Structure formats: C-alpha cells, structure tokens
Amino acid sequence: MEKxxxxxxxxxxxxxxxxxxxxxxxxxxxxxxxEIMDELVKLTHNNRTVIINALIxxxxxxxxxxxxxxxxxxxxxxxxxxxxxxxxxxxxxxxxLKKLKKEYHIK
Numbered sequence: 001m002e003k004x005x006x007x008x009x010x011x012x013x014x015x016x017x018x019x020x021x022x023x024x025x026x027x028x029x030x031x032x033x034x035e036i037m038d039e040l041v042k043l044t045h046n047n048r049t050v051i052i053n054a055l056i057x058x059x060x061x062x063x064x065x066x067x068x069x070x071x072x073x074x075x076x077x078x079x080x081x082x083x084x085x086x087x088x089x090x091x092x093x094x095x096x097l098k099k100l101k102k103e104y105h106i107k
Contacts, residue, residue: 061106
C-alpha cells in the first residue's frame with residue numbers, strides 16, 4: 001500500500017514539475033494545523049513539505065474565488081453612489097486577478 005501511495009503522489013498532477021524550483025520559507029502555524037498535517041503525512045506516507053505544498057496549491061483556487069466574489073460585491077454596493085476612483089481601482093484589481101488566474105491556470 002505504501003508503494004502505491006508513493007507512486008500516486010509522484011505522478012499526481014505533475015506535482016514535481018510544478019514545484020521544480022524551490023525556495024526555503026519560514027512558516028509559522030498553530031499546533032492544530034500541524035496535527036492535521038502530521039496525520040496527512042502518516043496517511044499518505046509523504047513528508048510535511050509535500051503536504052504543505054498540496055494544501056497551499058489546492059487552496060489557491062478557492063482563495064482567488066473568494067477575493068473575486070468579495071470585490072464584485074463591493075462594486076455592487078457602490079453602484080450608483082459615485083466613488084468613481086474606488087470603482088476604477090477595483091475594476092483594475094479584478095482585471096489583474098483574471099490575468100493571474102489565466103497565466104497560472106487557476107480555475
């Protein structure tokens with residue numbers, strides 16, 4: 001079972017190609033999150049780095065969606081209330097977000 005799991009993660013969504021160039025970062029988190037990561041490490045027979053990268057990577061799409069939804073709601077709130085400078089900057093930010101999503105193939 002361990003070999004099957006390891007092989008799965010080697011091939012999974014071209015994981016190794018996506019993270020070819022790596023940089024060391026500092027990461028502070030709470031104990032509960034570490035517990036969850038450690039349980040995932042045991043379950044998948046991987047290491048924390050693999051699990052953290054997977055969680056961060058799969059979490060980008062929902063985060064982008066949340067930002068997009070929040071910004072759209074903000075624009076609707078200010079509709080018809082002037083604030084042209086605010087609306088213009090929000091539209092620019094939303095366009096830049098769309099470009100990022102397209103460039104990095106984030107759905």
